[in-house]
Amino acid sequence: MADVLVVDGLDVTFELHESEVKAVSNLDFSLAEGETLAVVGESGSGKSQAFLSIMGLLARNGRASGRAMMGDVNLIGLPPSELDRYRGKDIAMIFQDPMTSLNPSLRLRTQLAEVLVRHQGYDNDKAYRAVIEMLERVGIPEPVKRANAYPHELSGGMRQRVMIAMALLCRPKILIADEPTTALDVTVQAQMLDLFKTLTNDFGTALVLITHDLGVVAGVADRMMVMYGGRCIEKGPTDNLFYDPRHPYTLGLLHSTPHVGKRAARLDPIQGLPPSLEHLPKGCAFHPRCAFRFERCFEERPPLLPVEDVREKACWYQGELKYGKVA
């Protein structure tokens, strides 16, 4: 499969009053046509900022450097006028709260059709027909009637479907979904994840799923990338990371997640708190919370290196990861 996005040495920095904070450091990854990549991490891990920077949506005090190649185009550093040729057309993004992403004063048909008129040069009639067809594809009942509604007239699940429809109107190569199901009820979440699977299959769209929920990842992602303190600390096929995690943080996340199928007496959480990006620990950013740390971890930051063929990790510890043994 060809790569639709290749990110290389991506840094994101925010300027504060008297200091700078690095939210993303030296991120490398690629995204293949039609695959689903999950980006997993807790708040402040840099997972959202990395993709906002690729979309050119950083806050005004944010700066990105490095490369995010979509074909021959480096999206990083493109002026907004240039970016707009690709945003919404080749690469689209949806967010956690659909209400804040939709214009409350426009009927759905108006805001959806606009995308096609602008990017594809459709006339209004053709755009309207395409909108109705897409609303039907994402499972909105009575699409003709709903197209005339305003966003507040829909439920949260329906609004998220509308967002997905809008993002897919131009059949983008890449869809970035930032916590798309976090605000939804479980039954609606399950419907939505099914919808993602169907749509990425049908349209060949590559999906980036940014989430903190490992349960969501397990069902849909082909590969995953775990982030901590602004860096990728482990990356590889989903099954490998779930059944044989090699980074202590990945292992810790798996042990912190309650499982509906079994009732353990106690969870085995990671101790301590996630670091503040302003005061990242020296050496490995995870070492203060790590049960497997040794001297080297305090001083030297581990680089992301290949383990076996298909996976990478950033950790000095080479022994077996067994929980409960060390703690």
Place this chain on the structure above:
Amino acid sequence: MLDRTEDLLKVENLSKNFSISAGLFSRPFQLRALQDINFTVKRGETLGIVGESGCGKSTLGRCILQLLSPDEGKVLWLGQDISRLPEAEMRKKRRDLQIIFQDPLASLNPRMTVGEIIADPLKTLMPEVDAKGRRERVIKTMEAVGLLPEMINRYPHEFSGGQAQRIGIARALISEPKLIVCDEPVSALDVSIQAQILNLLSDLKERLGLTLIFISHNLSVVRHVSDRIMVLYLGRIVELAEGDDLYEDPKHPYTRALLTAVPIPDPKRARQRSIEGLVGEIPSPINQPSGCTFRTRCRFAQPRCAEKVPTLETLPDGRGVACIRWQEIELASGA
């Protein structure tokens, strides 16, 4: 030893409506938030309450604590109905009944120090404790929830979400309550912190002999903490059972559907499982379907389901199910 057979709390035929104004000249709508709720909570147990948004789970928590007054029915605390108590009388009971909220930072007064926040309930609930006694209790409670006593003079914004939730827990614990209603206590927290708080709650429960009502939309979390679990749908109990029974052998079609929809953090199983499709979304609680309110989304629904509201039938193993077809469904699915 705790007497785990004693009914600490008994809720009988509880209903709660909200009036929604529809404009100056129209009659207000009635939003039926809770209808005909009956259950007991035994001393020392954790009762989980699950359901989707709008099912009434938080309203129920607030009705138990009399933060909302129920329209009908009784809330019996150690045998005494507290739903009609004058405020002065109720205040005496509040020592025993406390609550932890979802958003830890929003539920802490930003202008009070941690010490003041945690001590605050004591001033109204236990006025007999003097300033020195309050400080001692605050420090003891901070230690119990894993906060360093030297943080006592800091303000809430200096804390992370997980630590702020520890402050919320300390505030609930300070009056030495018997029952704590935990309303989505870990939903706003990161996974690793969520696990720490869940462990803290179960430790405190064991150590202090607490009884918990644990409200959450997250079925994995509820399973983890609860002895018994109540499933709510549109303001009614559809199933109430021991945790293992409910999760391993759900009887109500809604419980079954809900459980198959829970994301499983296990890729192979996640790929294999089939979701027992729920059609559509929850109807509006203002305009509820006749008969069984779940029938509009139920794949087992039949015309007779529209006729009357199913009662919560108690099975021999003690579980309650509100579905007229649960036995047929069980046979049909070969369980």
